[in-house]
Amino acid sequence: MFRKKGQAALEFLMTYGWAILVVLAAIGALAYFGVLSPDRFLPEKCTLPSGIACLDFNWHATDGFTIVIQNAQGFDMATTSITLNGTDCSGTFAVVAGAPGDDDAALVDGEKENYRLTNAGCIGLSGKYKGELSVSYTNQQTGLTHTKSGELIAKTG
Structure with a gap:
């Protein structure tokens, strides 16, 4: 049983x-x-702290990364450097010639600027890319230098 x-x-x-x-x-x-x-499932995004807006970004197979940054600090700022640090792609962005607002490295309050990173390591990426976006600038009114960091997640390849 x-x-x-x-x-x-x-x-x-x-x-x-x-x-x-x-x-x-x-x-x-x-x-x-x-x-x-x-x-x-991760969304594409470009984030920076308040005051500096990452309005748009793009990755192209032959041009690398392009970002559009707007100064919303309430004061004019001189951009010292914009860098991207990630595992496969790192480098410094440069102002895109011929784009609106490409007069110099200074960003007037409310002005937008296009920047491009054409590092050879960034050209042949595939899949998702995640990196730290760092913006160093000088406050035109006080002369003090600041650095703000954000994140860039983009689909590549």
């Missing part, structure tokens, strides 16, 4: 054990082929 209960329990465990094994194999296959990759 006790044997029947033991047999039923063993059959129950074996049946559901195989079902769980099949589900785990399916999840493993999806993860292996990249369907469950977290990079696919």
Whole structure:
């Protein structure tokens, strides 16, 4: 009599054990082929602290990264440097010639400026890129230098 209960329990465990094994194999296959990759679900974004707005950004296979930054500090600022630091791509942005507001490195309050990073390491990227965006500037009224950091997450390739 006790044997029947033991047999039923063993059959129950074996049946559901195989079902769980099949589900785990399916999840493993999806993860292996990249369907469950977290990079696919991360949104693209360019964020900087208040006062300096990253209005837009773009990655192009031959030009690298281009960003549009606006001064919303309430005072004019001289941009010392804008750098991007990441695992595959790092470098310093330069003002894009011929773009609106490319007169000099100074950003008047409310002015927008286009910057481009054409580092050779940034050209052949593929997948998602995540890096730290750092803006160093000098307050034109006080002469003090400040650095603000943000984040750039972009789809490349």
